Amino acid sequence: MDYLFGGNNIRVLESLSFTETLYAFDFDGTLAPIVADPDKARMSKETERLLEKLSSIVPIAIISGRGLKDLAPKIPPGPKYLIGNHGLEGLPSATAIHELEDMCGRWKAILNPLLKKLRDPGVFLEDKGYSLAIHYRNSRLKKRARESILAVLQSIDNDAKVIPGKLVLNLVPARGPHKGLALSRVILHSRAKFGFYIGDDYTDEDVFSINERRLMTVRVGRNQKSQARYYLRRQSEITLLLQHLLRFHESKE
Amino acid sequence: MSRRTMKDPGPFLSILRLGMQIQQINQKMEHEIGVSLTQWSLLRCMVDNPTISALDLAQELGVQPSTLTQILKRLERKKYIFVTKDPLDARRKLLSLTRAGNSTLLEANRTIAALEKHVKFSNTAVREISRGLTHLL
CATH class of the missing domain: 3.30.70.1020 (Trehalose-6-phosphate phosphatase related protein; domain 2)
Structure with missing residues (x-):
């Protein structure tokens, strides 16, 4: 794993802005810090502001283990896809199970x-x-x-x-979809040519271990056993990530 | 062998002339917009495939990997692409466009789109020639 903001890796991140990329985020531990009471989990105001602004420029998906009823009020307007319950809720064309x-x-x-x-x-x-x-x-x-x-x-x-x-x-x-399958379906539906995913947990390894070269994977927190290619040092670096993405997309020709 | 005239050079001389003309177009493009047709086709493929390996790029383009080596080195020297190691496998090299590479590609796209309006032969004609050439390989 490499630190996302180290060496040439930030230029790798920039290169995603040259094509149609779907950016997908986990919620708890990624967009919002982990807290003792899950009901109180919130994004920082700055993260929320940046996410909303980025959503107006590029397609964004939030893929969470939370149920949609619980997740939706915590997300600002803008993200095109909200997927809950590890992929069981919110997929395009999914029927109620x-x-x-x-x-x-x-x-x-x-x-x-x-x-x-x-x-x-x-x-x-x-x-x-x-x-x-x-x-x-x-x-x-x-x-x-x-x-x-x-x-x-x-x-x-x-x-x-x-x-x-x-x-x-x-x-x-046991036979339901997982986050990896959910992300694949969302990318297909959005017609994006490339995908980006960031998460922090074991459940996100279902995404990190997808054998798909058109996907950039980032883990919050370094873990040598993870299949993610890049990592952020801590959850608070999410605002820096969003700032970079906004800068890259706002300066596009 | 039938006699050849100046007006009818025969297929092999025509192929040679065609090759030379393509080379001249490549050089002209590289001089005017910074990339040859060949380099442009690589950048076009790479822009939608950030962090692609040379092997996968060759597969996408339908060529042998060795064909790309010199072209990729040239693009890297021009700072249109850069190389990083795969964080999961240090033996694997990943290729991505730089901002300058993307700008050059966008300009090349505009130039080629404008030139296409002046092209007086059809895709069908080109495909026919290409099919004919394939038989010789």
Whole structure:
């Protein structure tokens, strides 16, 4: 992995502005810093302003693990695509997947009593409509909480897939789309010739590991095991990234 | 072999003349707008493919990679393209356009679009010649 703002890499970023590129962003940990209470996650005012301005010039997609009902109020007007639930919601021409709601309801009914038995107030279950997330960020014994939750998740059938995140375990339909598939479909729909994606989490590895040379991938935070080609040092550098992108596109011939 | 006249040089001499004319057009373009037709075709492909490798570029253009080596070196010397290492595989070199390369490409596009209006032969005619030449290879 290379630092995105190091050496010639900023010129690589600039070269994306010479063609029709779709820019896609994860939300939590990327556009907005990770916070203890997911409800309070917000972009900084400056990030919001830059994102809105950039959206008026180039096609933007936000691809998040959050449900769309939760995500949409946190995004300023402008982005062309809002994709929620790890790709389960918001894809162009997607039909509502009602059976997924039933599946989630079933999993919730199994998990709630089992999670209560852990007696850990830092562990809580979030219902995203088409997927579930079990957060343990606020647990005092995070390692033990994670192991206990994984043990509880053994009770769920093979229709579910567990995707680990930052201090969260996501339960998604095993045969549903993931962020990588979602991004591919959005790029196709937008008719862009190139794609850019930035994310910070294990769920974003589904995008980073796509075998597609017409895609520039960036991870927030360096991780040698990641398949992303470039990285930002910290989430706060997102404003610098947006400033560069605006500068490149505003100075186009 | 039938006798050839000045007015009827025969196919092989015609091919030679055609090759020389194309070379002259290339030189004229490079002198006037900074890139030859060949270089222009590479830049055109690369602008939509940032960070493309030379191997993939050759595949896109339908040529052998060795054909591109000298042309790419020339474009790099002119600072129209630059080379970076693939962050996931340091052995792999990635090619991208510079801002100057993109400006030159845009100008070349405008010039060629204007010139195309004066071209008096059709795509069909060119394809026919190309097909004929392919038989000789």
